[in-house]
Amino acid sequence: MRTDRKTLVSTTLGTSRELVSFHFGDAGDSSEKVYIQASLHADETPAMLTAWTLKQRLIELEAQRRVRGEIALVPVANPIGLSQHVLGQFLGRFEANSGHNFNRGFPMPTAAALIERVGARFSSGDDAYNAHLLRGALVELLGEMRAKNEFESLRLALLTLASRADIVLDLHCSLEATMHIYTSPASWPAIEPLARHLGANGVLLATDSGGQSFDEVHALLWNEVRALLGDRAPLGAPNIAATIEHRGQRDVDYDTASHDANAIVEYLIARGVIEGEPKDAPPLAQAATPLAGxxxxxxxxxxxxxxxxxxxxxxxxxxxxxxxxxxxxxxxxxxxxxxxxxxxxxxxxxxxxxxxxxxxxxxxxxxxxxxxxxx
CATH class of the missing domain: 2.40.50.100 (RNA polymerase II/Efflux pump adaptor protein, barrel-sandwich hybrid domain)
Incomplete structure (x- = not known):
């Protein structure tokens, strides 16, 4: 396991925060790359406990040399929100200085800028190569953006960490809820086995829900790039991205976190990111429905x-x-x-x-x- 620490822009004299990510496997491996973050809404603690439990499993699996791709894990995706307590109330959904929702309006570069950066390097027949070029260009463009404050630097750091991933999983929870998932129709066939292992009691599908949430901006960018490229260059499958809602805020216990972490591991085994014999996924608890419904x-x-x-x-x-x-x-x-x-x-x-x-x-x-x- 490799640990990276990204120091955020200091908003106030004498203070600083950092974003910590844990990396498993070989970044140079040709297998899929996976990015998982938890508690972007900082008061959504079940996601954080699930990520910590998953971290323990990944440490074991890496020691057994079973990690075939690269997995980046951010168990605490919002150190800013974790510090926001007002009169005993935990305020982790909105940034206190600006009022911005931590999971809305993520500033992705445009598809046109991405294609322009790649230029004439596109292959006419290798979709994996084209995806590699586009992800590299995305990292470059994000690296040229400058954060004016701590909030912006957090968003930029998270986007950069996820920008090379084939699979982006954003772990959240709701207020009081059953296990459910938000994803796009394009991502749903690839996410369905995860929904089965998690026992998701609801799956809500939308290509663009209108909020520019973290998982959606990754999938939307790929859709826009594909539309602009047309027949010029193949791109293959879209980025796989989903928001996982780990029930309600009070559903914080070891057994539940272990169940959810094991479900993610089983999903990664089935995709070949982790070596092992994949288990049969249980039946889907509920059919997917449109978020608009x-x-x-x-x-x-x-x-x-x-x-x-x-x-x-x-x-x-x-x-x-x-x-x-x-x-x-x-x-x-x-x-x-x-x-x-x-x-x-x-x-x-x-x-x-x-x-x-x-x-x-x-x-x-x-x-x-x-x-x-x-x-």
Whole structure:
């Protein structure tokens, strides 16, 4: 295992932070390269514990000479957010200085700039060679970008670490949730075995959800490059990228983290990144559905929230999801779902204001357009 430390831009006199990554296997190997990071939203601790557990497994596997590709692991992807505590509350989703979401608006170079940097070096028949050229050009372009502050330097460091990878896995969690995955239709065939091993109870598909999240900008860039290149140069399979939601914020225990880390290892064995006999993946818990088909439930009034549906429950249209109780007027407002689908995430608070987002139910039919993910 090799350890790299990247010092971030110091925003304030007398302070500094660093991004630490752990690297396994041989960077020169022709096998796939994998990048895994955890807790970009710093308060999403289950992802961090899963990454730490995975690190222990990878140390063992490397000692057994079973790592065939290169695996880069960042268990703490957001040292800035880890330090943000206000009056005892942990604020890890938004950067306190700017208000920016740590996982929105990642600044990738354009596809046109990438193609221009490669120039006449493209091969007319070797898609692997072309992918290698493009990834090298992406590293160069990112290296020419200059971060003005700590927040920007963190984003640039993370993008650079992931830019050479064939597979990008961004480990997160929700507030209260079942295991679920966000990925693109192009990546889904390659991600499906991982969903099976993880036992994902929901898979949400979108080519572009509108938020420029970390995993999506990698896949989107490849789509744009392919569209611009056309028949000039083959590019092969798209970058494989996904956001893995490791249930809810309070689902932090060794058994769960071990299950999820083992699932990732089994997935990498099946892809040949780790040597071993691949196990049969269990059946898919739920079929993938479009992210545009998920119903976003909101609170129509203010009051005490009483959830009537459990996280992970499969609901029918018209089923009650939660009540809102007004302790002054005695009114009880019941919110039902319009979808047949899985109630895959909900808010953790139990008193809400009118208009607050409360949870999501998967659905097979697209019902939404525009930006499909919240802040």
């Amino acid at each position: 998920s119903q976003q439930l909101t609170a129509p009034v203010s009051g005490i929230v009483v959830y009537r549906a459990k996280v992970g429950a499969r609901l029918k249209a018209g089923d009650p999801v939660f009540d809102i109780v007004d302790p002054l007027s005695d009114a009880v407002t019941t919110v039902t779902t319009n979808n047949d689908g899985v109630f895959y995430m909900r808010r953790a608070i139990r008193f809400v204001q009118a208009g607050a987002p409360m949870g999501r139910v998967t659905g097979e039919t697209p019902i939404r357009t525009g930006v499909l993910i919240g802040a």
